[in-house]
Amino acid sequence: xxxxxxxxxxxxxxxxxxxxxxxxxxxxxxxxxxxxxxxxxxxxxxxxxxxxxxxxxxxxxxxxxxxxxxxxxxxxxxxxxxxxxxxxxxxxxxxxxxxxxxxxxxxxxxxxxxxxxxxxxxxxxxxxxxxxxxxxxxxxxxxxxxxxxxxxxxxxxxxx
Numbered sequence: 001x002x003x004x005x006x007x008x009x010x011x012x013x014x015x016x017x018x019x020x021x022x023x024x025x026x027x028x029x030x031x032x033x034x035x036x037x038x039x040x041x042x043x044x045x046x047x048x049x050x051x052x053x054x055x056x057x058x059x060x061x062x063x064x065x066x067x068x069x070x071x072x073x074x075x076x077x078x079x080x081x082x083x084x085x086x087x088x089x090x091x092x093x094x095x096x097x098x099x100x101x102x103x104x105x106x107x108x109x110x111x112x113x114x115x116x117x118x119x120x121x122x123x124x125x126x127x128x129x130x131x132x133x134x135x136x137x138x139x140x141x142x143x144x145x146x147x148x149x150x151x152x153x154x155x156x157x158x159x160x
Contacts, residue, residue: 002028003030004085005032006021006032009038009127010127011043012130014144015125016088016125031061031086034069056147057145057148067080073105074105083111085105088117089117101113130143
């Protein structure tokens, strides 16, 4: 079975993330969408909320499952018999960073990394930018799935 992981913080998941996940699901028998747990980082959404949103957003993809991990991604890959990491690239700066990570991951474990160019429609899109624009009342409904948009509005209303 060809298995890949699409790792990220997904705080929150965007249409750009989903584009990469959907495309990876066509290339692999199983895609694990994995939320990284970083105790030192305070996200807008809890890990549990992110997992729940991702499950809703990927429910139409029968060969995906959602999970979380803590520590080195390559250790998670070894423990789950995952041979590849699938990541999206928006820019040259993404490439520089992801290339170093891919080389380190291959050196540590032999896990390969598939770097996929993003859909140009999402070239500017990031979770951080979505949160910032939404915080100041900007309309982000076309940048995230509907379920995420609704939860984002609720979360920001709670905070104010």
